[in-house]
Amino acid sequence: MPQLKHSSTPEAGRQRKLSISSLFSVAALVVTLLLMHPTMAETAPSVATETAFFAAAPPIIGSHLYEIQLNPVELEPFSTWGGAIEPLGEYLLVATPRGRLALIDSEGKAEYFPQKVPMNESASEKPIRWIGFRVxxxxxxxxxxxxxxxxxSHHYFAGDCVExxxxxxxxxxxxxxxxxxxEWKTEFVANPCIDSDIFNFAHRGGIQAGGRMLMDGPGHLLLVTGDQAFYEWYQEEHPLEPPPPVxxxxxxGKxxxxxxxNGEVETVASGFRNPQGLARDKDGRxxxxxxxxxxxxxxxxxxxxxxYGWPYVTHGIQYGNKKWPYNNVQGRHDEYEKPVYSWIxxxxxxxxIISDSRYFPLWQDDLLVASLITRSLYRVRLNQGHVMYVEKIEIGARIRDITQMPDGRIALLTDDAxxxxLQRAPLYCQTESDVDSVYSIDAESVCIDLAKVIAAADDPVIRSLADADFDSPAIRSLFSIYLQGNRLTYVKSPCNRxxxxxxxxLHITPADARNLTEESEQLGFNVLDFNTGEENIAAAIHxxxxxxxxxxxxxELKHIYTGQVVRVESPDGEVTWRGPVWDGSYTSKEQPDAASEGDDSPAPQLIADDPSPGAELFAARCGSCHNLDAEHNIGPHLEGLIGRRAGDIAGFKASAALTALDLLWTEExxxxxxxxxxxxAPGTTMADMGITDEEAQQIAEFLAANK
Ligand code: HEC
Known part of the structure; x- marks a missing residue:
């Protein structure tokens, strides 16, 4: 049975420094980084095969008003369609198409209940198209x-027909x-039971079960039922006659x-074919x-x-045919209640669902309609009950169900199990000079109020930031980094405990290699930890x-990489650290001329006399991990890259994702x-650097020229 997590007490976490046994962990961290260096890897082969240093950031998809972050959770595979989801506090309750029930916790872990929905599936003696049989x-x-x-709401096999x-x-x-x-109670059984001939017949439009539910006050349940393919079946049997009214x-179809x-059933509305969604807006509609x-x-x-007219009128047409046989005027929906909108x-x-998410305030009251075929969400803006516009947001999976979590995340169940x-990609306060960064249109209303965060902290180091200027971050990516003098402040929102x-x-490449500490000299960078509990270092969450x-x-700094080492706690409480996960990088604008100073520097070789934009981009965005001569760094060296097989370079253990590409690198x-x-290369350990297509082209040109 799913275990509830005890959230840590508020006192434990509030305005404290990260209380992590500093020395040991710093040492561990340095070791992790050192292990990425091939010469060190030889001395520690057992750990060196661990290549997952870079966790891929969740994919982000664009939409009209928001950048949306997709955080996937895989369920145990199911091969058939159906199922549904429903929020339960911070958990998501999932029913699979065949009635397994699971809870997904806020960290994305799924636990299955021992109980199943009673569907009587195995009692079948007659052949049934089980694909349509579902929750x-x-x-x-x-x-x-x-x-x-x-x-x-679900199918139930009742001997010779499907209830x-x-x-x-x-x-x-x-x-x-x-x-x-x-202990299961049967609340309702639809009349009639679906003859298994009809159930098996429904090969074109699928089993049209409908079945969405909604409470109507504490004592009543609303249910929209499908026509169970009855009309198309009837039409096949009696091609010339219009079907009788229900x-x-x-x-x-009601x-x-x-x-x-008492189980009493009242018909509220009728004329439906296969209803899939039901939602009530704040005005009760x-x-x-x-x-x-x-x-x-x-x-x-x-x-x-x-x-609502089915089966007599519809804007649709018969599969494979151009007309709907019972429509008096083809392609119209006359004499019955018309849809507010039809997709053609x-x-x-x-x-x-009706959007009410704190992540997407500009979507307030919009309808979010999910789709299977187009693998998209449709955001429907209404005005006084009429559709003003419809925005298609491509998700890339058949969406079976949609719900909104109390914390504002939107959850989708896909047919890929x-x-x-969905949550909003992290927000940035857009500044005028910052037109290139990813931003949200309503950023103003959600700009991180650092003054508030600082004021809420007890820590004197954090309080001392009160007068600092936080207007323009040095980096703005999935987080922000501010540099004031030699103080670096890292801010992330949303961010959870x-x-x-x-x-x-941080790992830092000093402008002058003489500033490298001894053990990092060979790596070309220094590691600085935020979690040492030393003076002048502090952390806060608000x-x-x-x-x-x-x-x-x-x-003087040349380059900074920021990252996180991820804390992983096993069920028995053992804490390990995974990572680092890179967040992004900062390159000092006043970079000294690398050529003049770089002779004895093991830092990335910059081709300083190459004026091409590709060379500059390479130096700024790639150079801290990749060398152009035959020495590996955090990433494999890139000497002779074009024509090389991906992920196949001696002395560097590339990810399976890269080798599985099975291709030779070309400029394209x-x-x-x-x-x-x-x-x-899904799963590659190289993080998305936020490089535009044009920049990528320039870098590729530069690398192709660097044979
Ligand atoms: C934070 C470190 C880091 C940065 C920055 C970085 N890479 Fe990588 N790169 C890696 C790692 C790690 C791998 C190995 C990936 C894998 O095994 O999946 C890699 C792999 C590669 C490969 C494949 C090499 C091969 O042998 O198949 C190429 C090409 C590459 N990176 C180019 C670039 C370019 C160009 C940039 C700059 C736009 C860049 N990288 C920035 C870490 C980085």
Missing amino acids: ADILLHQLQPDLFTLFV FRISSTSLHIDDTNITLSG ETDAHI LLRIELA LWQTEHGPQGGDELNHLKSGLN PAIGISNL NILF LEFEHRFF EDVCLVTRELPDY NLAEYIANPDQF
Whole structure:
């Protein structure tokens, strides 16, 4: 059974320095970095095979108003479609298509319950197209602070036909566990049972079960049912006759209101084919999404007593045919309640939510409609019930369900057995001079208020930053770095306690190699830790802002890399450190002429007399990890790169992601790799440097010339 995490007491974490046994950890960190150096690796072969030094940053997708970060969580694979998700505090409850139930915690770990949804799957003797047989939706209804009813709408095999049911069980939360009672009650069985001939027939439009649920006050449940492919089946059997109207007591294509106390069912609205989404906005309006036939996916505003026209009218057409047989006027939706919007061509619509996320304040009250076929989200802006615009946001996976977590993350269940948590990519206060950086349009309202963070801290080092100028960061990426004199301050938002407990560090290439410490001389950089607890070093977390600050050594800097060592705690409490995970880099603008001083410097070889933009970019963005002559650094050396096989260079253990590419480097594929390392070679340990396509091109040209 899933274990609840005890969050650490507020006192333990509040305004303290990172209390990590400093000496030991610093030593460990230096060792990690040293191990990346091939000469050192030879002396410690057992650890040197560990190559995951760079964790890939989560992918970020662009949209009209926000950069969106996608954080994937893999579920145990399931090969069939369906399933649903529902938030439970900081957890996400998942039902797989075949009724397994799991909880995903805030760190993305999934734990499965021993109980399953009762679907009676194995009792089948008749052949059934099991692919259509599924859990359609789940819904949690809170009864007491620690007690919920879990409703599941799903198929149930009843001997010679397939029932569509709602079953319920209770979910209980105590101090350490979340448990399901596992006793299932049948709340509702749709009439009629779906003859297995129809169930098996539904090969074109799928099993049109519908099945989305919503509470309607504490005592009633709303359910939208599909037509169970009844009409298309009827049409096949009786090609010339329009199908009869739905019998009053049949639950075909309807919005139903079920009284939980006695199971009584009332029809609220009708005329649906395959409803996939149901959501209520803050004015109480009910929105529904529905799969039409080819080209007829609909967004409907549901009102009591109305008929939405299926199967008699639709904007869609028959699969493989151009007309809808019962429409009096083809391509119209006359005489019945019309959809608010129809997607043509169809997007394979799925569930929708009404956006209310603190991450996406400019989306407030917009509908977020998920799609299967186009693997996208559609953001629908309404104005007085009418659609003003629809923005397509490509996610890249078939989205089966969508929900919003209480903390503002948007969760998607995909048909690849993945959960994708969407949150806003970190925010930056946009300054006028900073047009190139990634930014959010509403950054002003969410700009990190550093004055507040500083004022909230007790630590005198942090308080001493009160008068500092935080107007223009030296680096602005997934975090910001500010340099004031020789003090460096690192700020990240959003940032959670877990991240805060990571160890922030810098590694520095001094402008003058004489300033390298002895042990780092051969590496060409120095490591500075933020977590030593020394004077003048401090860290604070306030709301969702992390801030760490420390003084830099008293010499001129050429280049700084910032990174984190990630704290990993095993279930039995053992803490290990993984990393480093690089955040980004800063190159001093007043860089001294590398050629004049660089003779005895083991730091990256810059081709100082090469004026090409590629050379400069290489020096600034790549040089701290890659050498141009045959000596490895943090990354493999790049001598003779063009024509070399990817990831295949003696003395450097490249990731499997790189070797699996199985290609020879050319100027073209090199440019692609640098611009989007993780897209080009998913899993590569080289971090995305935020290089534009144009810059990548210039760097590739430069490297191609450097044979
Ligand atoms: C923070 C360190 C770091 C920076 C900065 C960096 N790289 Fe890398 N690079 C690596 C690592 C580590 C690898 C090995 C990746 C793997 O094994 O997946 C790598 C791999 C490569 C490879 C593949 C080499 C081979 O033998 O197949 C190329 C090419 C490359 N980097 C080019 C660049 C360029 C160009 C830049 C600048 C835009 C750059 N790198 C910036 C660390 C870095």
